[in-house]
Amino acid sequence: MKLLVTGGAGYIGSVVAARLLTAGHTVVVLDDLSTGHRDAVPDGAGFVHAGIADATDLLDASFDAVLHFAAKSLVGESVAEPERYWWNNVAGTLRLVEAMTAARVRRLVFSSTAAAYGRPDRTPITEDAPAAPINPYGHSKLAVDHLLAGTASARGLAAMSLRYFNVAGAVGRHGERHDPETHLIPNILDVPAGHRDAVDVFGTDYPTRDGTAVRDYLHVDDLARAHELALDATGSAESVGTHGSHRIYNLGTGTGYTVREVVESVRRVTGHPVPTRERDRRAGDPPVLVASAERIGTELGWHPQHDLDRIVADAWRFTTTHPETITR
């Protein structure tokens, strides 16, 4: 297939783009490099340096599908600058979907988020749990989920919203290169890498087994596999009919780890001591976010293969073999 991958110079987009190329697809990356990196675009992919609004000029009927990763994704920034999230994530995606309709490109895989569930009252979280985001980032992604549901039925779009839980790890030369880096695993790995002397633990009074917050960490390689399966599913007979379809899937492992357990995994994998500093809770962090991944397992046959130690080991290998790519 010929595929447009928006945000393909970013962490997750570049891993998925590389996998799609390996599977034999033609890939064109569209990225404004506001947070992505030109050298993360996989070899063999076309590259267009532009924002998603410019998809109107780029898309034509030669494309079979779009995988849409380009987005603003910092919760704190979204609270401080909500307009940026509505313009970029919502209005930008609206333009992209309109461009798809005009070009008769009818298959879309969209990066949604566990933040759509806000503070869920029960775990593991199934897709029919109430959507109640607690920050503009979550609101913007949920708004797109609603947009896609409506466009699917009105325009015959076959769309998938994949709600990511905590994506981590690395594949080959593709790993996390955020600036600023807010995510737990790369921040812990900064200690053995010698960039900081201790890691902050945000919140030690949560109602969890050791008082720290629980998250469902998913290897980016497993995530990439899910995108391939979702893309295939948008091409199935029931998806591409005149009525279109929109399906939401959670992407997590179903297993949660506390912050302290992740620190312990880093100690185990790297063999380095990792001192911690106890800090107040970070604003807006829910105590527990663990996915039920039953729906995508049953319907698309996706089953994650990599455990937490493997995620940490691959992230550590990326940190030590590509130190020049770490921006902080």
Ligand SMILES: O=c1ccn([C@@H]2O[C@H](COP(=O)(O)OP(=O)(O)O[C@H]3O[C@H](CO)[C@H](O)[C@H](O)[C@H]3O)[C@@H](O)[C@H]2O)c(=O)[nH]1
């Ligand atoms: O240095 C750190 C970094 C994080 N944490 C804690 O570790 C847990 C995980 O934090 P991350 O920042 O790695 O991940 P989040 O669960 O906050 O974020 C995830 O969910 C967000 C929406 O809620 C966004 O989608 C984000 O991109 C995605 O990784 C949280 O309890 C956080 O407070 C620390 O203790 N120390």
